[in-house]
Amino acid sequence: MTAPASQTSSLWHARPRPQVTTQRITATLDAVIDQVPSAQPSLLAPLAANAAARVAELFSPESLTGAQGNDVALVDRASGQCVAFATVLHAEGSDFQQRTRLASGVLEQAVWLTRVYVAPTAPAGTQAVLLYAALRQARGWGRSTAAFLMADDETPLARRYGITPLQAVPRMDLAGTGAFRAKAQRLDLMLYHASEEASKAGQPLEPTFLVGEILDTINQLFLDKVGQGRFFQAVDAGTLTREQYVFTLTQLHMFVRWTTRLLGRCVAASNETELRSHFIHHLTGEINHEIIIERDLEHMGEDTTYVKEVAQPNLPTREFMCTQESAVAFYNDPVLMLAAPLAAEGVSGHLGQLFVDKMNALVASWGVKEPARATRFLSSHIEFDGGDDGHWQGNLTLLSKYLRTEVQLRRFLALLRVCVEATLRQWDSYVGDVELWSARPQ
Secondary structure (H helix, E strand, O other), X not given: OOOOOOOOOOOEOOOOOOOEEEEEOOOOEEXXXXXXXXXXXXXXXXXXXOHHHEOOOEOOOOOOOOXXXXXXXXXXXXXXXXXXXXXXXXXXXXXXXXXXXXXXXXXXXXXXXXXEEEOOOOOOOHHHHHHHHHHHHHHHOOOOEXXXXXEOOOOHHHHHHOOEEOOOOOOEEEOOOEEEEEEEEEHHHHHHHHHHHHHHOOOOOOHXXXXXHHHHHHHHHHHHHHOOOHHHHHHHHOOOOXXXXXXXXXXXXXXXXXXXXXXXXXXXXXXXXXXXXXXXXHHHOOOOHHHHHHHHHHHOOOOHHHHHHOOXXXXXXXXXXXXXXXXXXXXXXXXXXXXXXXXXXXXXXXXXXXXXXXXXXXXXXXXXXXXXXXXXXXXXXXXHHOOXXXXXXXXXXXXXXXXOOHHHHHHHHHHHHHHHHHHHHHHHHHHHOOHHHHOOOO
């Protein structure tokens, strides 16, 4: 897995993600993923020299000018030889759009799979592993459909995966190449059938590769965005008001006070000793953390009785609470419940000391003496959740042992995306719901 990306905000403490990563995808193959598609990638060259390696069903462009996406190569771990290659691109702005003349708005949920090569000597199931490795990048981008320029007739690949023509797009007769049609299939179906085909061929996907998508999703749909949220921008700019901070602590209290009880349910629902031990350890680190919030508020002279007994969560906070409550109380699935702390602790686990310093400076500017006594909840969770031994990393490590199939992964990703969206809107609402206090006359 790769480390979370550096943020534009100086408040974030994170390591940069490398452009190229190598991940173990099956027992014998590694997936080499380049975040920037190359006109002449070195791993493709040996395959491209072998005419039999090109998958003739799929059209391969001569140029990728202006295209955004990834190159994905499968490398035999023992020999170091590249046995398969594909490029997955955002459909809008690509050669697929130029040839189909479809509007960008229609293509924003689609990716185009092209430059597909599989060595004739590659083991059975390699093409399925390649399809999964390439198209799972698209799911991390939030895309829902896979598009292809395929041979006009019904090809074996189209038949196996149920890939159907886009009837409104005319056939393309390309001189010296043949007749092609624009075809597509839903991404969820492609990924499921690719994982099943790979397993049946004796190349099941490695759990660590599956969980790597969770980290990629968090990076791309969450950590790359949350630092641009209104709360952290206000802290960075020194414009956060006392009223907004009090509202923030109040809303955090709404769900933090349930954490130990939810983790207790996870302990009870965990049949395996290792899983149960993980939640016991996590619970130990969360006991009575809502009391820290109450003490922060008391130090500022706020009425904690109202917070504890009267206040209610706003809509984003309630949505976040519903996800974690349903996972363990309705589905009785402690592993599924980990989606919620990955989102919540993804914030605190990636904040640095500069955030604490700026928060303390803001609190001091409101006339509060000993400002560090009013920011203990946020500062303490940087320590609890961050680092290689923190809650956040511990949850990722655990998932690699319990998410072993595409079906399990997809279920987790669906809840994770709900948690992520709710968390992003939570931190925006802490400023936006009480924006009047930071408003300036025009």
